Amino acid sequence: MTRAIPPSIPILDSDIQDFADMSAALTGFQSSVLKPALDPVGLAREYYIFAVTQVGGTAMTTLLNAYRAIKAQTARQIADTLLETSGSSPSPQAQLAQSIVAMWYLGAWYVPGVLGGGGFAPPPLQVISSAAYTNGLVWRVMQSHPMGYSPFTFGYWSQVPAPLSSFGVNTGNGGGQ
């Protein structure tokens, strides 16, 4: 497996926190889910470094600065602005934001701007790590667990799952905290 090479730029804890807060707004999840105060997995850091390694420090800093400029807005506004959801074609910066969402949801890196075809998703460059796979947000969205990584017990599948709100989703409108 290709390990991310640490970028040459300095990695500030404040950048990681802003990355996590921005990611929370983009993904619809609580920032405390993506980056808990005591973080046993460290995905925010891993993802930040991975993304910077892929696209370079400048692109990431530009995106983070765009986020910082609007961080007082609601999570919904932040997501719509950075992902340019109302525009006809996303800018390279919005495509980077898309790849960051995909990374959190699917645990893999999708090269910005590469679309799928033939009825299927685009091929990811890499599953970032086994922890990235087992912590993918998409499994929470479906009120389930990663395929191959069930925390539940025998017979749970015959019952209605816990509500979506209990899976770490930011159901409020208050800014991705």
Place this chain on the structure above:
Amino acid sequence: MSANTPKYDVVIVGAGVSGNLIAKEIGLAGKKVLILEAGLPVPDSREEYMENFYLALAKTPESPYPALAGRQGSQVNPVGELPKPATLPTPRATVLSLGQSPETSYLVQQEPFNELHKNDPNPPPPQNPPTDENGNVRGLQFSSTFERNGGGTSWHWLGTSLRELENDIRLKTKYGHGEDWSLTYSELQELWALAEKEIGVSASVAQQEPLEVVGLKYPPGYQYPMQAIPMSMVDQAVSSGVAGLQVPGMLDGQDDTLYDVFVTPTPAGRNSEPYDDRRVCAGNTNCIPICPIQAKWDPTVTLGKALDTGNVTVSYQSVAYNVAIDGQSATRVDYYEWSRDAGGNISKVSKSVSAKVYVLACHAIENAKLLLLSNNWKGIANTSDQVGRNLMDHPLYLTWALAPQPIFGYRGPLATSGIESLRDGEFRKYRSSFRMEIGNEGWNFSKGDPYTTTMDFIQGTNNSNVNPPPGGSGQPVRLGGLKLVEQLNNIFTRQFRIGCMFDQSPLAENRVTLDLDKETGKPNHVDGLGLPRPKVEYGLDPYTMEGFRMAAYVCSKVYERMGAMEFTTNGGGGVGDFTYKGVNYHYYGAGHVVGTHRMGDKPKASVVDASQRSHDVQNLWIVGSGSFPTVCTANPTLTLMGLAFKSAKSILAALGS
């Protein structure tokens, strides 16, 4: 020990379902067994395989299992490149290499239209293979894949442990089609009971009783080893949704009987209680490719018991390439013991081993290959000319839909129920019968979800067909934040699918041969040990395809009655695409590889007898699903293990114990 005294009573080729079971039974009787396993050893911990799975870009059935000692992304198994069979000591058929040229596909097959034109700057419109004068579609891809490692392909079986129906094994007598099996149903019932105990099958006889309408019967008082696996919410929705649905036997009137459509829980080789020192199923939704906690039985369970007898030895990385014959007896097996250094260089040492009895248990395609390779590639045990012929699968027709309300797929074992009520009827005179498996994994199989739909809503594409442009024109939506969460939740919790598996006709021309040049007799393609590779020719007859037509109809009726919206699409020109009566269909492989050394009473028309003993070679048993005369309507593992019990008994009798 003198060279004339074999160290072993039995040599078994292949450490899979049949090989391990026979080794255990023979070992328990105090006889000495050597298993030659072509591939790598069973790993010390399945965590190694789990890590392969987590990191695999495509979570295909083969993804946890390394073709070599090397994880995807390592030097010997680079990301983005498919391994080249010519460089591998034990290449295998993989999902990712389906439809590819022999450079990357281990099985040498006719490449599909789209593959042949993939580098064409102006490719012609997609085209499915034509129909021949008999109405058969030829030149299709055999789409089932298999492993070559310690434990074999059933590392990634689903666990489905259905019994065959009485009319499955007497199709010829009852309906004038296919073949009869040369066993009685009551004998099979005894063998299934043995296999259900070995595997640890969870099911309730009472829940299966409605299937008496298709002839499923149990001996009085029979109980499965464990209580049934609960039905998933998906199953429950389909079960209540189809209540009262009836369908005709044929669409064109040959059988207008109305058959009831109803759902029954599927007997499964997964623990519903602690059993055999293994854990209870936690619903990882990952039976295929790998159960993370071994709540699902796999052949390594039985291999462990075989080794515990103290009489069984396994030689890994040992590829058999010749069974030597003297008159009507096998006298030794020749094999390559291989190793591979860090630089990827393969070295091999040729060895031989002798025993009183020989058992070929290395998969239906590999068994045929080994028989054909023997005697200097002239073949053995083949006076019937049936070795390699009648290759069958359960070609699998997949349909998928969105339920009208959340039914919460992606939870529980991959499948927990099915529609088994259409497996038998007069229509079997005219078309293939099928069972219908209800999936608990959303559109994972159908569309590669959750990846495809998620990327659609992130990127504004519509590969999933659930993100069409609003109002029918313009661009599909792009979403983020809570809107993305809610839209994906709305889709994923309503996704489900049905897989229909057909009792495909045995056809002599569907066959495995050695890929040799007709003029020179030299191999066109070899593996990393220099051995010729299997060539596979495959097609479908109208009897089988008419079953697809009916299955498409029944699935649509099921969805319609449930108020579900169907999204099934069938392409053209690709792997598994064919046209029947003007409609495009697609089949997948089910991994149920059957028929290549068919069982029968007549040595002129079959390869083995009901004990899976060669008609031609008195001390050779050829075992596994390759012995099935027909593929029937149940998934094959339970029955093939039952047959292995019968073989073990006959081997012990032959050894004089």
